[in-house]
Amino acid sequence: MPRAAATKTPTRIQRQKTRAILDAALDVFSQHGFRGATLDQIADAAGLSKPNLLYYFESKEAIHRTLLNRLLDTWLDPLRQLDPDGEPLREIRAYMLRKLEMSRDYPRESRLFANEMLQGAPRISDEINGQLKALVDEKAKVIRGWMQAGRLAVADPYHLIFSIWATTQHYADFEVQVRGILGAAEDGHFHDAAQFLTQLYTSGLTPPEGRTGGPS
Amino acid sequence: MPRAAATKTPTRIQRQKTRAILDAALDVFSQHGFRGATLDQIADAAGLSKPNLLYYFESKEAIHRTLLNRLLDTWLDPLRQLDPDGEPLREIRAYMLRKLEMSRDYPRESRLFANEMLQGAPRISDEINGQLKALVDEKAKVIRGWMQAGRLAVADPYHLIFSIWATTQHYADFEVQVRGILGAAEDGHFHDAAQFLTQLYTSGLTPPEGRTGGPS
DNA sequence: AGTCGCTTTGACCAATTGGTAAAAACCACG
DNA sequence: CGTGGTTTTTACCAATTGGTCAAAGCGACT
Numbered sequence: 001m002p003r004a005a006a007t008k009t010p011t012r013i014q015r016q017k018t019r020a021i022l023d024a025a026l027d028v029f030s031q032h033g034f035r036g037a038t039l040d041q042i043a044d045a046a047g048l049s050k051p052n053l054l055y056y057f058e059s060k061e062a063i064h065r066t067l068l069n070r071l072l073d074t075w076l077d078p079l080r081q082l083d084p085d086g087e088p089l090r091e092i093r094a095y096m097l098r099k100l101e102m103s104r105d106y107p108r109e110s111r112l113f114a115n116e117m118l119q120g121a122p123r124i125s126d127e128i129n130g131q132l133k134a135l136v137d138e139k140a141k142v143i144r145g146w147m148q149a150g151r152l153a154v155a156d157p158y159h160l161i162f163s164i165w166a167t168t169q170h171y172a173d174f175e176v177q178v179r180g181i182l183g184a185a186e187d188g189h190f191h192d193a194a195q196f197l198t199q200l201y202t203s204g205l206t207p208p209e210g211r212t213g214g215p216s
Numbered sequence: 217m218p219r220a221a222a223t224k225t226p227t228r229i230q231r232q233k234t235r236a237i238l239d240a241a242l243d244v245f246s247q248h249g250f251r252g253a254t255l256d257q258i259a260d261a262a263g264l265s266k267p268n269l270l271y272y273f274e275s276k277e278a279i280h281r282t283l284l285n286r287l288l289d290t291w292l293d294p295l296r297q298l299d300p301d302g303e304p305l306r307e308i309r310a311y312m313l314r315k316l317e318m319s320r321d322y323p324r325e326s327r328l329f330a331n332e333m334l335q336g337a338p339r340i341s342d343e344i345n346g347q348l349k350a351l352v353d354e355k356a357k358v359i360r361g362w363m364q365a366g367r368l369a370v371a372d373p374y375h376l377i378f379s380i381w382a383t384t385q386h387y388a389d390f391e392v393q394v395r396g397i398l399g400a401a402e403d404g405h406f407h408d409a410a411q412f413l414t415q416l417y418t419s420g421l422t423p424p425e426g427r428t429g430g431p432s
Numbered sequence: 433a434g435t436c437g438c439t440t441t442g443a444c445c446a447a448t449t450g451g452t453a454a455a456a457a458c459c460a461c462g
Numbered sequence: 463c464g465t466g467g468t469t470t471t472t473a474c475c476a477a478t479t480g481g482t483c484a485a486a487g488c489g490a491c492t
Contacts, residue, residue, distance in 0.1 A: 036251030159412035170382035
């Protein structure tokens, strides 16, 4: 029984079922939050009986914890890729677009995260005050460096990052609202969003006049 | 018994208790969502017994419905105030600031709304496709008018509105995250946010060159 | 074919959940 | 100070919830 910390080699069935469970759980948790989700719902969605589900995961919380842990890694990746040696404006825009793509490709993950935040991040606050804060601090420093070098309009780098998070995740988290107002679109309006946000951040961050640092 | 549609004059006690219940319910629902909230939690927070609570409201859903109805009204107010006859850039900025103030002063309402969206808006989709859409359509047309008159940089007005919603509500909905990264501040960093967003939208929406419409 | 370990099931539990019924307590008003 | 309506409590309920347990089923390998 895999219930006590991975027994050596996970069987093919084990990997397969675990994946099905996590996928189903992502559906349910991202929609209803931790408290609002039930094991029966998850088991149903995964095509298993509840006891069978609990054969693969110790508890409801264990499933949720697993999801959150996996999430944070991929979630922070776009920011990690922000290159201190790149061209500032291009880097910011590319970061924003990567986040937007994440919202498009992983909306459930975005909503899972949002749900956790709304609840006061009871099971993820450590990571927020740890990993996440550290990474944001680091990148904020990079951005501030660019600004001080005159290669980017001066603005608070933290709030800049927040605004990128907010605007991009909005299309996943508030998808229903967007669809309600703009109607259903094949790509969920991500193309238009990308264009709008590119423009907003381009004109919002282009430095006023002469470039200090760049080549010619 | 007030349980069957308001009996004429609501007693002082009735008004008082109903308010306490709604306030407590706002706390609980905004944190845990509809499914995740329990009547016991709400009753506790309101300082009542569960049966006593159910003396004032028919059901859990009735409480939630009441909250959502009241919410939508105040929620759309900032947008309603957007004045077609005002100075475009000032109007947009003022709207953004009003929304930001709402996030600061009514964070629970913001989270209640967010929770409902995350769940797919099962009990509010009518209003979204009705009232909300109508208002947004109307104001988007106003904004597009400003853009076509050269009084505002050209951009998709819908996505502009979405970005304002996203950036401002972020400070309420993701408050834990903001606090985790920036530390606790008296005003929850709303001053800095206001400054950043003002700058972003000002430079992002200022029309490129000659003003067409305005007085000299 | 047998068997050993992995997987699944059915029956079950205690706690919690939304909600009810009726009696008791309270309160304003004549 | 009593009385009629309002408010609150006590005692319940059936359904759902997260979770357990032992028995049954299954599958790969000898």
